[in-house]
Amino acid sequence: MKTDKLAPWAAHAFVGVGSLIMLAPFYFMFVFATHSRTEIFSLPPPLFFGDDFFNNLKILTTRIPFWRNLGWSLYVALANTALTLLFCSMGGYAFGLFEFRYKNALFAFVMATLLLPSFMNMIPTFMIMDALGWIDQPRALYIPGAASAFGIFLMRQFVGSSVPKELIEAARMDGCSEIGIYLRIVLPLLKPALGTLGLITFIASWNNFIGPLIVMRSPEMFTLPLALRSLQSPVDTEWGALMAGAAIATLPLVILFMLSSRQLISGLTAGAVK
């Protein structure tokens, strides 16, 4: 019975201290982004924001083609998101509301690849991209990324629960073309799911490291994560500039997350709940 009395404040303390520990690294990332290298590693360390952010940014832009790298990250993430939404909504609609041969086998097969570890594709992907001449081409990142098994899964779930079959059949009776049905009935109904999948795809592409590491070879084609890594060196790392870069890479995600955390969390864990 003693545990019952202890639990309320202990549970709150446990959860509260824990969440501070979770958030502290982010705080220090943004604080360090505003300090010079010597300040970051001084005694005591900086615990509050300084005024060296623009200085750090200047170092960053002289060491690496920072704005270009940022631009590639954005471009690849947007293109990847657009293609994924298009192809996965089409595929999800097909899996959700049509009957065709080998449908269940194909779906099960696609789902099985969700569990495939990422290292399996590392080497052959490089060879294929090399053979296609796609090394150092952004399309090497956003075209393969559009074949998202997770996206197909999410779309099929949503089609099944929110696109009524009767509506499709009624439209067909009224002489609406199949493409028209997809564009004018299915897509508008899928809007919430497209939003969720779009967010998830954008974030995954923005954070992607292994993909660009394999196919992007020249520094002016690097995406942001790759460019930041290239700044690291055993002897002379510009920590202030590096932190500023990391903070810029993180800030959009933190903002996106604050605006849509519930939608994102439920989308990312959709596979578990179903």
Next chain:
Amino acid sequence: MKLPALLRLSPRLTPYVLLSPFVILFCVFGMFPLAFSLYLAFQSWEPTSGLSAMQFVALDNFAFALQDEWFWKSLKNTGWLAVASGVPQHLVALPLAAFIHTRFKRLRNGVVGAYFLPYITSTVAIAILFSSLFSKDFGLVNQGLLALFGGPPIDWLGAPENIKPAIAMIVFWRYVGFNVVLYLAALQTIPQDLYEAATMDGAGRLQQFFFITLPSIKPMIFFGVTLSVIGGLQIFEEPFILTGGRGGSDQAGMTTAIYLYRMAFDFNDFGAASAMSWLLFLVVVVLTWLTNLAFKPRP
């Protein structure tokens, strides 16, 4: 609206047309690479010599991998990291989710968000940040430890015995929130009257946790542990950044995924690297299967 005849699909053909972009990409960039890497595992090949220089070497690559002490070391590192980062994730996430479920109502979304945030941020940015936090001389972690306990600074990323604990802490920090969300989702499905009945019968909170909560969310524990096993065995980015892509002193931070990357891209042996990726995949499959066995209800 009149469409050209070509665009007026019959309902019978439509699903194939709708699926074709996905299936084509899936085959070209998903399935073909997989098949090709299996083929490559039986070939000897260096990228500089052109595709025609490929030579069939039967099981040589596998024999090489199995006799390679670095490969075994990388497997040990990977296993160590998977256990040291995976087990605490679940031991912490479960009670955390239970606390949040029963005690947090209004603040719930904020709290869950705080734990989940690391999961969606860039691993590279995180790893870069932590390599400064873990720095030996004036890193924040050491300064904090010094202020609290005194003693000499710990060489987190330089000394072989400390690299893995440092990486495990980061991986733990990154994924614990994901598991909290999984467990919260499972907890919400337990009917409240089970607890009410148990309270009537005089069961305490701990008893309720062990006899109602745990059995009810067992399927989710199985799911979460399976994801941790699969994820833990492919750890790549955190140790890759923290050790500058080379595995760290005495290769203490070299996971198998890093080793096979280096085997291909630093040492140019694509055949051996492919063989290693299939061996690691085999380990993933076996361990996933064992997890499945462990969670199966015993007859």
